[in-house]
Amino acid sequence: MPNSPEMRASDGDRDRVAAVLREHTAQGRITMDEFNERLEQLYKSRTYGELARLTADLPDVDLRHRPKTSKEVEKKHDTHAGMKAAWGAWAMASGINWVIWLIVSMSSGGDVYPWPMWVMGPWGVILLVSTIFGNNQPKRQQ
16 A cells, blocks of 8 residues: 555654655755755655655665675674673783783793693684674564
8 A cells, every 4th residue: 555645754754755865966966955944854754755755856766785885785784782891801911911911921931831822712713714704684573
């Protein structure tokens, strides 16, 4: 059933129209001033008819099949925040352990077994395997 102009629009509908306006601004069809004016009207709009008037003078853009931007492509290959945090914790713990080992080595005056490798080694291997072979995407809550 096609949407009638009097039907209420959702936040998702407004977001799609905002994406269309951004695309037309990026392509030079509307100026930044026009974009800002239309965006202001967009978030005041309540119905599909009001949304349609904002893009009536612009060619159609199919947002479902629009080309991905470089930012979206970059996001796809980027590791998620949890994996970055895990690597950061590993690096921090490894650094602290090596500093402690260095202080103990210097203060004891002799050779001290490099025990920090047993802290960072297995943990690092697990992280490396998870990074290479894991999904690297955050789990979605249902």
